[in-house]
Amino acid sequence: MKLDLKVSGVVHVPDLDLDAVRAAAKVHGAIVYALPDTGITDRESFFGWFRANVPQDPPLVSARSWDAFRDSIRSGLLDEKPRRFVIVWPNSAAMGPAEERQNALDVLAQIVSDLADTRATRGRTKHVSVLVG
Numbered sequence: 001m002k003l004d005l006k007v008s009g010v011v012h013v014p015d016l017d018l019d020a021v022r023a024a025a026k027v028h029g030a031i032v033y034a035l036p037d038t039g040i041t042d043r044e045s046f047f048g049w050f051r052a053n054v055p056q057d058p059p060l061v062s063a064r065s066w067d068a069f070r071d072s073i074r075s076g077l078l079d080e081k082p083r084r085f086v087i088v089w090p091n092s093a094a095m096g097p098a099e100e101r102q103n104a105l106d107v108l109a110q111i112v113s114d115l116a117d118t119r120a121t122r123g124r125t126k127h128v129s130v131l132v133g
Contacts, residue, residue, distance in 0.1 A: 005030060005086060005129050008116050010109045016090050016133040030084035030129075037091050043100050054087075055080055066107050074111045083126055090133040105132065 005028050018034055025032045033054050040046050047063035050056070055076030060069060077085055087108065095101040108130045115126040 005084070008112050008127055008129060010105055010112065010130040010132060013131045013133060016088065016131060018088060018090065021086060021088055021131060025084075025086050028084050029082060030086050030127075031080070031082050032086045032088060034088040035090065038094065040089070040091070041094050042096065043104075046095060046100075046104055066103055070107050070110055070114075074114050077111070077115060077126055077128065078121060078124060080126075085126060085128045087128065087130045088133075089130065092132045 005024050021034075022032055024030075035049055040049060044063045047060060047069060050069070050073060051060045054073055056072040057075035057079055058072055060072050062068075092101060092105070095104065112128045112130060114120055115128050118125055
């Protein structure tokens with residue numbers, strides 16, 4: 001598996017190797033947030049995992065709003081010291097229904113874009129790679 005963590009965005013990687021991702025991230029000084037292989041099966045479990053593992057501002061309190069998720073995770077990562085992050089979702093296909101999985105991917109892509117925007121971040125841009133299996 002060849003990784004290019006210089007590329008921001010949501011990238012589908014069929015042969016995800018978490019150890020290789022962690023090694024590449026270390027070289028780039030990136031923080032890795034890796035969702036589990038199992039257990040992310042719906043919107044509630046997706047939000048729950050992020051609530052428990054990824055910085056938020058303000059804290060997520062429910063799974064009702066994708067807009068609230070976007071704002072919370074974006075602001076939480078923006079406030080973190082590192083400039084690079086990798087989010088690994090090894091078994092995204094387990095999340096259903098399909099439109100909820102697509103909503104999750106779309107919102108992650110928006111977060112990546114928002115954090116790369118110099119104006120939106122007031123010059124504090126972040127580099128985010130989302131690797132999806």
